[in-house]
Amino acid sequence: MKLATYQNATRDGQLMVVSRDLRHAVAVPQIAANLQAALDNWAQAEPQLQEVYASLNQGALASAVAFEQERCHSPLPRAYQWADGSAYLNHVELVRKARGAEVPDSFYHDPLMYQGGSDAFLPPHAPIPLRDAAWGLDFEGEVAVITGDVPLGADAAECGSHIRLLMLVNDVTLRNLIPNELAKGFGFFQSKPATAFSPVAVTPDELGAAWQDGKVHLPLLVDYNDAFYGKPNAGQEMQFNFPQLVAHVAKTRELVAGSIIGSGTISNRERSTGSCCLAEQRMIEIIDSGAAVTPFMKLGDKVRIEMKDAQGASIFGVIAQTVVAHD
Structure with a gap:
């Protein structure tokens, strides 16, 4: 459905x-x-x-x-909960490697997650407002689930039964605001403005065989300024599946119906698949040559995010956004 x-x-x-x-x-x-x-x-x-x-x-x-x-607005224009993980550890590994840091062993056993702002999402075809280009605007292509009510302490097996719908995500990020926020030891806030979700949310059965083991085994197609940018497979190299991510949240709290849990930026180790965010390409440049050359988004830049089934038909519709000056 x-x-x-x-x-x-x-x-x-x-x-x-x-x-x-x-x-x-x-x-x-x-x-x-x-x-x-x-x-x-x-x-x-x-x-x-x-x-x-x-x-x-x-x-x-x-x-x-x-x-x-x-x-369309995002399927839920506002939500009781928006918690975003970082389940693709290749993305985390690149970010750490670019600054000469090791990935802690705990990252492979305990999901990373932050609590985003859920009071107002962007429509999938609405512009992305930018107040200051120096803040380092970036897009992030992801998949997310919407849950029903999830009881406190539910394990992954139970949490899987509470997944109602899936969507695509553009988790808009202000990269240059992140370092100072993380240095405070209290997590993201200003660096995570309003997120956009795909026009359509689908029940898991709509994905057919592509929905396996709590993962979506299809490429996420990202174009940037009308050119190919990435097509990593969302089912590959996902360290924690969606039932595990939901269970991570439910460890200490109940989730109410309409809670949204995101996968984090989809990322594959095979470089030919491209990327789902600018930051990842910049990290590769730093690792390869010592300096990032890909700029962050500026006024007029466009991002397009979509996922197609095995027959080439669009599943969730298209997120298509352009950066504009905040008025």
């Missing part, structure tokens, strides 16, 4: 069921006004939404309209 949120006069938007081919959509106010309401009542809402989805794919709904990705 595929779900989206159209922007409207409310903060949480209008829930839309979207056809598998992303060509048509239908509003379902009789089931739930918005995605959060559906997640809060998933046991009752999910079978009704699946029924609408089946009819939509069969072309049996007269109320269906053409699906417009540009009208």
Whole structure:
């Protein structure tokens, strides 16, 4: 099943069921006004939404309209929880190696995670506002899951059963603000502005065989300024799968329905796959030649993030954003 949120006069938007081919959509106010309401009542809402989805794919709904990705907000325009991991240790290893530091052994057994701001996300086709280019604006291509209610202390096996939906992510980052924040010993805050998610969120069954072992075994396709930038496989070299990442959060707290857990920047050791962020390319340059030459994003720069199935069809729609001056 595929779900989206159209922007409207409310903060949480209008829930839309979207056809598998992303060509048509239908509003379902009789089931739930918005995605959060559906997640809060998933046991009752999910079978009704699946029924609408089946009819939509069969072309049996007269109320269906053409699906417009540009009208979408992030599937959850705001969320109760947004916690982002760093499950691809190649990314961590490159960052550490570039500054001559070793990766602690604990990183291979205990996930890295930070708590992001979830009060306001960016729509997937909205511009990225930039106040100061010196802050080092970067994009980060990721995958994320949306959970149902997860009890305190749930293990990975149980947490897997609470994964409701998956999305793509552009975890916008201000790289040059990170060092001073980390030096304080209290983690990211100003360096992590509003995040954007894909127009469409999908249930795990939509991925078919690509959803295995709590991972998405498909390439994430990233273009930067209309040119190929990266296509690392999201299922390869993921040290911690999504059930493990959710369980990491649940170790000390309950998660409420609508919590979002991210994978961190997707990264493969094979360099021909490219990267999902500028920082990684800069780290490779430092390792190879002693200096980073790739600049961070500037006004007018564009990033495009998408994932396609084995037949070449877009699964989640496209995140397409341009950097603009903050007004």
